[in-house]
Amino acid sequence: MPKFVECIHSSTTSQKMTYEVELRRSTRRSLAALEREHRQLIYRRLSADNDNECHVGVKMFPEKGRGVVALRDFEKGQFVLEYAGELINIARAKERERKYSLDPSTGCYMYYFNYNDLNYCIDATKQSNRPSRLVNHSRIQPNLQTKLITFQGQPRLILLARVKIKRGSELLFDYGDRSKSSIAAHPWLAQ
Numbered sequence: 001m002p003k004f005v006e007c008i009h010s011s012t013t014s015q016k017m018t019y020e021v022e023l024r025r026s027t028r029r030s031l032a033a034l035e036r037e038h039r040q041l042i043y044r045r046l047s048a049d050n051d052n053e054c055h056v057g058v059k060m061f062p063e064k065g066r067g068v069v070a071l072r073d074f075e076k077g078q079f080v081l082e083y084a085g086e087l088i089n090i091a092r093a094k095e096r097e098r099k100y101s102l103d104p105s106t107g108c109y110m111y112y113f114n115y116n117d118l119n120y121c122i123d124a125t126k127q128s129n130r131p132s133r134l135v136n137h138s139r140i141q142p143n144l145q146t147k148l149i150t151f152q153g154q155p156r157l158i159l160l161a162r163v164k165i166k167r168g169s170e171l172l173f174d175y176g177d178r179s180k181s182s183i184a185a186h187p188w189l190a191q
């Protein structure tokens with residue numbers, strides 16, 4: 001049985017992507033000031049622990065189930081959402097994966113990553129009102145990229161616009177699972 005099944009795995013490629021905030025230069029504010037504002041906005045959103053100001057909505061897609069759509073335009077590089085869930089170490093994550101696999105209806109919404117040479121997981125399996133757990137996958141045309149940041153001494157995973165995103169578009173990021181067995185079991189991973 002492939003490990004992926006319904007799990008999100010970290011995309012090393014997307015994590016390596018350069019963080020480029022393409023904020024439009026204003027004649028009155030420097031790029032540095034705009035970047036500072038953007039950083040402050042991210043910290044406010046991470047402090048809020050909710051997505052009330054994130055301008056996204058949940059929609060059903062025939063072949064994918066629930067997905068997340070943009071309710072406004074986003075510029076390339078702009079913060080869109082936090083991948084919100086419980087931060088756990090790898091041992092606990094493996095234990096939970098085993099437990100979740102016993103009940104296929106549970107689904108599994110786990111994002112694995114390396115931070116300061118240690119492996120962690122953000123487990124978003126538990127139902128919540130945070131829409132990021134419902135963002136679907138695209139390998140070919142993802143419009144979000146993941147980025148790990150440190151906030152109050154803890155790693156937090158944020159989703160930034162990889163390209164300009166038009167209002168109404170489905171939000172997609174690359175789950176990063178390239179294993180042959182996973183793709184054979186879930187051909188959509190190749191798309």
Ligand SMILES: C[S@@+](CC[C@H](N)C(=O)[O-])C[C@H]1O[C@@H](n2cnc3c(N)ncnc32)[C@H](O)[C@@H]1O
Binds near residue numbers: 189
């Ligand atoms: C993290 S969940 C995303 C939310 C999910 N659609 C839902 O309704 O709960 C991951 C699951 O969504 C589905 N999925 C994600 N991306 C997909 C895609 N591009 N095509 C088909 N199904 C997809 C798969 O069932 C996958 O296991």
